[in-house]
Amino acid sequence: MQIDLAAAPADPGVYDERKRRLVETFTKLYLRGSWRPLERLIRRLHAADAAAVLVELPVPQVVDTLQAVSDLRHAAQIVNKMPLAIRHQIVEALPHKDLAELLENFRPDDLTDLIQALPDEQRDHPLSALDAESRSELDTLLAHDPGSAGGIMTTEFFSLPEACTVQEAIEALRGYADAEMVFYLFLTGEEGRLTGVISLRQLLLAPSDAQVADVMSGRVIRVRTDTEEEQVSRLFDKYRLLALPVVDDNDVLVGIITVDDIIDVIGESTTEDMLRMAGTRQSEMLTDSVFRIAGVRLPWLFAAFLGGLGATAVIGQYEEVLAQVIILSAFVPIIIGMAGNVGVQSATVTVRGLATGAINPRDTLVMVFKELRVGLLLGAFYGVILAAYGFWVYDSLQLGQVVGLTILTNMTGAALLAVSLPMLFVRLKADPAVATGPFVTTAIDVLGVLNYFAIASLIYGL
Amino acid sequence: MQIDLAAAPADPGVYDERKRRLVETFTKLYLRGSWRPLERLIRRLHAADAAAVLVELPVPQVVDTLQAVSDLRHAAQIVNKMPLAIRHQIVEALPHKDLAELLENFRPDDLTDLIQALPDEQRDHPLSALDAESRSELDTLLAHDPGSAGGIMTTEFFSLPEACTVQEAIEALRGYADAEMVFYLFLTGEEGRLTGVISLRQLLLAPSDAQVADVMSGRVIRVRTDTEEEQVSRLFDKYRLLALPVVDDNDVLVGIITVDDIIDVIGESTTEDMLRMAGTRQSEMLTDSVFRIAGVRLPWLFAAFLGGLGATAVIGQYEEVLAQVIILSAFVPIIIGMAGNVGVQSATVTVRGLATGAINPRDTLVMVFKELRVGLLLGAFYGVILAAYGFWVYDSLQLGQVVGLTILTNMTGAALLAVSLPMLFVRLKADPAVATGPFVTTAIDVLGVLNYFAIASLIYGL
Structure with a gap:
């Protein structure tokens, strides 16, 4: 078999x-x-x-x-x-x-x-x-913080004092049981301070009587135990590393992180970002109970619920306007939906850009100004179409003006809000993905409805 | 300096x-x-x-x-x-x-x-x-398809015929210029067919006159050029690989994929999933023009726009109901918002689970049944609260019944739709992330509004 x-x-x-x-x-x-x-x-x-x-x-x-x-x-x-x-x-x-x-x-x-x-x-x-x-x-x-280098490193690693020969290093490696994940040999000096690194390939190709200190590289990329795991995974990506030594405040080698751990970190941290943006906390498993899953999702929905009640209260305030122009309520879903969708687009691009390093928090003004223009373009495009639809289907110039103007301003505002909040959160050292969960969309809903009825009152003169 | x-x-x-x-x-x-x-x-x-x-x-x-x-x-x-x-x-x-x-x-x-x-x-x-x-x-x-093993592999790799000694292999490696990314030595037999693998560590520790064929492992994890890159990255993760050989239909070694390429793939494919779910196509860059960005986002918004018009048309049909119970329109945002949010949660968990392999397409029925119960639980919770709010604030038992029942049925329906569509897309060999972009939320909007007014007509007897 x-x-x-x-x-x-x-x-x-x-x-x-x-x-x-x-x-x-x-x-x-x-x-x-x-x-x-x-x-x-x-x-x-x-x-x-x-x-x-x-x-x-x-x-x-x-x-x-x-x-x-x-x-x-x-x-x-x-x-x-x-x-x-x-x-x-x-x-x-x-x-x-x-x-x-x-x-x-x-x-x-x-x-x-x-x-x-x-x-x-x-x-x-x-x-x-x-x-x-x-x-x-x-x-x-x-x-150690589970999200830091200290939290993901292993303390089981192979290192040698730098004062040894290539042959001695090979012998030592031969006697090391768990050498499967050894890619580099880290070398230490006084008091265990990290002084150099040599790859297995360099070891293999060096004369066996050479001093390791003469063939090793003294330029070792290292992190401290408190370096954040996102920073660690960026270094792996940037320098194409297989293993990264972790040192304490005195530069003493205390652990290593290997590339297979980082693959987990990259997958997990992006997945966590996505789940947070969707307003839930962690990966659910088939084995999780229904009550447990509902318990995780329920609190996040509360933000949306409160926001929804806010929108309800806003519309309740405009009951008189609605009573006179009943058709205004028919446009509520499209007005909320368009702003929400453009907001999710801006927010996702921003959060991913920040996470991958494609966007620098330094570029906030450039990004905000760019989203302002993108929002205006998209809002103008869909605003004109919806204005035409309102005018054509309901034969009302005022209705066309109201819905067109609302789409233009709401989409622009949504794009602005959705780019600004993650950038602001990053500057406040908070997680930008959280900012873009139900919070952004809820804010967009409430402000959008408010703007809609403000414009309607103005144009209808009510 | x-x-x-x-x-x-x-x-x-x-x-x-x-x-x-x-x-x-x-x-x-x-x-x-x-x-x-x-x-x-x-x-x-x-x-x-x-x-x-x-x-x-x-x-x-x-x-x-x-x-x-x-x-x-x-x-x-x-x-x-x-x-x-x-x-x-x-x-x-x-x-x-x-x-x-x-x-x-x-x-x-x-x-x-x-x-x-x-x-x-x-x-x-x-x-x-x-x-x-x-x-x-x-x-x-x-x-090769850019999303396949053939599309990400490099054809510049180091392999040797299996009939050589350890010493010969080390000599050959010494003469190989770009050995930086060599982790394993792949060995080939007749006509270049992949027959074995030996790690640098094994090479280092083997007696130099041993035959490579005697120390190599003949069980080589391999992929074909047409293996999808997601499958490739799952294998790297599962088996903690540093390099993976790629073979053609005749098992001839044609390329290798190294772990540093896979780090890019993992990051990119999750990012792409997120962007597709958000309804945009690709990472935007600071250097991209505003028109280019708007051009990428605009078509995706069209789905939301059409859906919004659908919801508008539905509400337009119920103008008479609205004229009599004007306050119904105030609850439109919260009813749409709650269903949309629970839908995004279900969809994200499902899409991520499918991408990471935590969910098997085989488990469709289990997943759908589970989401049905989660949706019912969440819908019951928020339905009761909103019913109480409707009854208490507007002093109307009927209004309470309408909004409560709507939240219950819409949230359950949204959870069901959001889990079913990605599972269906996977079975149809389509990308589940696309299914969960503006399409799911738009479907939820339109069906949700329809359900709301159907329930309202029934309970108010209009």
Whole structure:
């Protein structure tokens, strides 16, 4: 039977079929109690593939199966490739001793992620399974802001004092168990201060009796533990890095961040931006309960609700105008909708530009002036069409004037507001994506309706 | 003077100050015509930093400065770190001979990106600068879909026949100029078919007289040229890869994709998703003209405009109802707004889930049923509040019933529509992000208003 998932992952059809067969085989071996063949099978699978198969099985079966895996490093990697919710269930279900052995084989940064995501009341079980050393390492990592370099770095890394030869460095690397993710060798001087870096390629090509200090590069791109993760991911992108050393205030090497962690950061931070702009907080999972999901979305909708009530109150004030020109109410949706849509466009472009570095907060005035002109252009275009429609369909010059002028001014105002708020938030060191959630659209709704009826009162002379 | 930008990039204040001084120095040396010192200075800068300094200068000065850089590989890397718009200006301004030399030092995938982004009428100048070999290589790459593995891979990579010793492999690597981005050695058998992979670390630690075939891994994760780039980036994430070989239909190795390219892909594809959901097409740049930006956004707004006119027409049909219960029009904004916001939440969660693989198209029914319940919960919550508000403020039981029922049904319907459309689009192999742009919100607006007045007619018996 062909079980090599990893060699054919690019064709989803083939992959899914093989995975389905593996799910069957896992279950068959499990029901028979054939632990040895099951363990051999798992050992031959890439951790990511083993995880993909296991998450299809019931949690008690997963826990029993994991306990049969003797390579604990592999077991830890498998668990780390599972969705957070399942990881938590496994941690809860594992007996104390097995959990202790498993957690010892977690990378420190993965362990931090796991504990960080657990509600306080569920932390005792895994924490008590840690030995004193892992526990103190974990405490150090947990002390950093999760959104900083210190919060995403791992403290398990390979470094050497700079006073060694190439041959000694290679020997040291040979004795290092978890060298899979070693791309560069970081070199340290007095008191562990970071002094240089050498790539594996340079090490491979250097004469074996050379001093490492003579072939290393002394210009090491580094970050401090408190550097923000967005800044970290920008550096990875800018300098095409595979790993980045993290130093403390005294320039002592305390951890490293590898490119695979950054791929997660980039994906997560953009996804978070999108979710915040949409007015929700975090990725929902299939396993989340309906009440939990509703609980996350409900508060954000409150901003929209209050805004809506505001608009209702505004229109209520103009009841007399409405009573005389009843058709004005028919145009409320299009007037709100057009301004809202242009606002979302401006806001998204601005928030993304700020996040990717394409827009500099310095350029606020340029951006605002540009959006002013874009808003005027778009507003003039759709304003003329709607004015013509109002005049033509309802045979009223006044109606045409009112709706046309409103579209022009509302679209321009919406574009201005939607570019200004994120820029302002960035300057206030707040998250621009939040500014563009329900808040901008709600502000646009209320101000838009107010403007509409103000213009209507003026033109109809009411 | 300290000029090492690369060693202190994490502190934006220090970085900006040093950059400012470098901008001054560049200009001083340029005005003096001191090409040698200028060239030495640039040689000591990381390409990304040299680019950051040069983009602050006028284009003619950049072109002259680049012509003074004798290390053409470095010059090409510098140009590649500049924004696309400036890259194009430089290409246009460089004399034929210098352009030819520069382009020869581009990585094939960077060259493809450059040409692909040029309007047709501007391609002649760079294309005529290429020699026959580069030209045919470029044509091969341009033939691939830009969103596929073939479109992002580079054809400049390091591979060896599997029949060699470790020592021979190291010697070959020593002779390979552009080894900077070599992480793995890919090995080929008959007719160039991909047969194995060995990491630099394995090469470093293996006995030098061993046969590469004995130490390599034969299980190579690979993609075909037509594999979609989203699938490629998922594989990088899943298997924590640094490089991924690309093969043709006959399993012949034709290119590789490196992790730094994937960082771009992840950022770009999420950004594109966001922009499409917001109803605009592409990242705007500070250099884009206002007319160009308005031109990109205008067509997307048309969907919202037509939808708005639809809602206007619907309300127009209910003019009689409105004339009798004028206050109904005051609730139009909140009724549209609440449904629209819950729709954006559902749609964003769904689109992101599909993009990150957290949601499987297979789970459509589960997702739809879940959103149905979330929508009902949220709709019931806000429906009861709005009903109470309507009853209390306007002292009308009927009004309370109408607005409460409308919020309940509209929010549920919006959540259902917003989850169903992206899932449907995925099954139809279309882009789910597009489905959730102005289209979903517009559909929600029109159907929502229709539902509102239908309920009102019924309850008021009009």
